[in-house]
Amino acid sequence: MVIFRKILKWGFIGLVLLFIYAPILLLTVYSFNEAETITDWGKFSWTHYEYFFNPENQPLPIVFQTICLALVVASLSTLLATVGAIGIFYSKRRVGTVLSGANQIPVINAEVVTAISLAFLFVAFQLPKSSFIPLIVGQMVLCTPFVVLSIIPKLKQMDNNLYEAALDLGASPTRALFSVVIPQISPGIVSGFMLAITLSLDDYIIAAYTKPNTFQTISTHIYSLAKGSTVEMIKSSYWALTAIIFVAIVVVVIVMNVLASKKAGKKQ
Amino acid sequence: MTTTKPRLRFSRKLLAIPYALFLLVFVVAPLFIIIYYAFTNGDTGKLSFENFQNFFSGTAGQSFFESSRFKTIVQSFGISIASTLLCLLIAYPVAYIIAHSGLKNQMGLLLLFIVPMWVNFVLRINALKELLSWIGIYNKSDEWNIFNTILGMVYDFLPFMILPIYTTISKIDKSYLEAARDLGAGGVSAFIKVTLPLSKAGIMSGISMVFLPSMTNYVVSNYMTFNHTKIIGAFIDECFRNDHWNLGSVTALLLLTLMFVITWLTGGFNTESDTQSRGTSLW
Numbered sequence: 001m002v003i004f005r006k007i008l009k010w011g012f013i014g015l016v017l018l019f020i021y022a023p024i025l026l027l028t029v030y031s032f033n034e035a036e037t038i039t040d041w042g043k044f045s046w047t048h049y050e051y052f053f054n055p056e057n058q059p060l061p062i063v064f065q066t067i068c069l070a071l072v073v074a075s076l077s078t079l080l081a082t083v084g085a086i087g088i089f090y091s092k093r094r095v096g097t098v099l100s101g102a103n104q105i106p107v108i109n110a111e112v113v114t115a116i117s118l119a120f121l122f123v124a125f126q127l128p129k130s131s132f133i134p135l136i137v138g139q140m141v142l143c144t145p146f147v148v149l150s151i152i153p154k155l156k157q158m159d160n161n162l163y164e165a166a167l168d169l170g171a172s173p174t175r176a177l178f179s180v181v182i183p184q185i186s187p188g189i190v191s192g193f194m195l196a197i198t199l200s201l202d203d204y205i206i207a208a209y210t211k212p213n214t215f216q217t218i219s220t221h222i223y224s225l226a227k228g229s230t231v232e233m234i235k236s237s238y239w240a241l242t243a244i245i246f247v248a249i250v251v252v253v254i255v256m257n258v259l260a261s262k263k264a265g266k267k268q
Numbered sequence: 269m270t271t272t273k274p275r276l277r278f279s280r281k282l283l284a285i286p287y288a289l290f291l292l293v294f295v296v297a298p299l300f301i302i303i304y305y306a307f308t309n310g311d312t313g314k315l316s317f318e319n320f321q322n323f324f325s326g327t328a329g330q331s332f333f334e335s336s337r338f339k340t341i342v343q344s345f346g347i348s349i350a351s352t353l354l355c356l357l358i359a360y361p362v363a364y365i366i367a368h369s370g371l372k373n374q375m376g377l378l379l380l381f382i383v384p385m386w387v388n389f390v391l392r393i394n395a396l397k398e399l400l401s402w403i404g405i406y407n408k409s410d411e412w413n414i415f416n417t418i419l420g421m422v423y424d425f426l427p428f429m430i431l432p433i434y435t436t437i438s439k440i441d442k443s444y445l446e447a448a449r450d451l452g453a454g455g456v457s458a459f460i461k462v463t464l465p466l467s468k469a470g471i472m473s474g475i476s477m478v479f480l481p482s483m484t485n486y487v488v489s490n491y492m493t494f495n496h497t498k499i500i501g502a503f504i505d506e507c508f509r510n511d512h513w514n515l516g517s518v519t520a521l522l523l524l525t526l527m528f529v530i531t532w533l534t535g536g537f538n539t540e541s542d543t544q545s546r547g548t549s550l551w
Contacts, residue, residue: 023396026395083286086280095281099288099291110480113484113504113520119508144287
């Protein structure tokens with residue numbers, strides 16, 4: 001009976017994991033397929049990878065510019081959020097509540113509503129269509145609240161006496177902020193930054209509404225390919241990208257786990 | 269010295285100003301533009317309720333309840349409710365099993381459910397689409413399209429349901445369960461009377477993260493059905509692309525209201541609880 005329950009439990013976990021991983025694994029397998037559609041299996045080949053890594057084709061430059069955008073957006077968001085979170089944390093209760101409430105809006109609002117409202121705003125500003133400001137600001141609206149949310153808990157855990165001690169020992173408030181407060185909340189800042197990168201890389205809807213006409217991110221490009229009857233080779237070359245990202249993530253996770261368990265082992 | 273100290277405290281508060289301005293200009297003000305467009309006439313810019321009448325009136329001699337817009341709304345709610353329930357039905361047992369597994373490395377197991385989230389969202393949906401066409405159920409019929417949309421939503425939002433539920437279940441003091449068992453409760457009734465109520469916050473937070481996105485994320489529905497199944501998000505997108513800004517704003521405003529209702533019901537504005545905020549727990 002106990003064994004039966006165990007099988008049922010882990011069988012269920014296995015099934016859910018299968019559902020989560022099956023699509024990506026299928027694409028990984030088919031990224032080595034010669035054919036360009038998923039329904040027929042040709043021969044093993046590297047063609048999709050060759051197409052993908054050829055800088056003259058579209059995918060690689062688009063991947064590059066998407067990463068650049070993510071880095072810019074994540075850096076700006078993290079800066080704004082770090083300053084903002086410290087400010088919110090030290091402001092009066094009522095002010096803090098209002099700001100935290102406003103901070104929640106982009107988090108829980110439907111993305112398409114956020115996107116359309118921003119598009120209206122930028123139309124009102126009459127910015128040129130080639131401007132990157134709407135895209136960068138738009139993604140910052142998406143990312144910054146999450147960075148704030150990952151920093152605030154660290155501020156709450158912080159030992160406030162240390163800041164006072166630094167002041168008593170003669171540090172200027174700015175100095176105390178940089179050498180006492182920031183180091184204590186740095187894990188929150190780092191994880192917020194990483195989260196902002198993934199949010200920016202992932203974003204389709206905000207980018208679709210705010211990007212310059214000629215600019216493409218990975219998301220908008222693949223989506224535009226799905227609509228039209230474009231060359232199949234471009235589409236299937238993104239299978240290669242899916243496989244590469246997936247393998248890279250798996251490697252990073254394994255390495256991190258091994259390092260963490262080594263650390264834990266040393267402590268013991 | 270005595271005069272500088274209050275000034276110092278004041279200066280830390282001042283740090284909130286840039287972000288407050290940012291929120292005001294780029295988060296709050298845009299919402300007021302939506303309200304403006306929703307309540308004004310497209311041609312004259314005068315205050316009117318015309319857009320609401322337009323929204324709730326049928327097209328080409330049909331009543332509202334026969335119109336394609338009504339179908340879109342009903343379909344969206346149906347898809348959203350089904351996706352949320354399915355997510356809950358899958359996520360709760362997963363979270364429960366992991367939290368009660370007695371494994372040392374529970375985070376590692378949990379990570380397995382999150383790892384795919386780091387693959388780009390459109391790439392992921394694309395992968396699911398390819399899987400469906402490989403199986404042979406992609407864009408087969410209207411019924412399959414709705415099923416596939418729900419599948420896409422569940423595939424995409426499942427981790428957002430698992431994480432908060434896991435967080436709350438793993439925090440439940442095991443001695444409550446032991447006490448319930450000692451007092452004669454069976455496994456099932458201990459679960460219903462102890463674990464379930466104590467994990468309510470996680471369930472609510474999960475629902476708030478899945479319900480609205482699965483009603484509005486038109487990328488999933490368009491992608492999974494080759495643009496055949498329309499949800500409210502797709503309707504807003506269409507309004508915007510075809511320059512029907514007023515109608516789009518009315519729809520956006522209704523969604524905004526819905527968002528506040530859901531958030532109020534699920535306690536999402538309570539930023540104190542750490543299970544809130546979709547995604548922050550991903551890292």
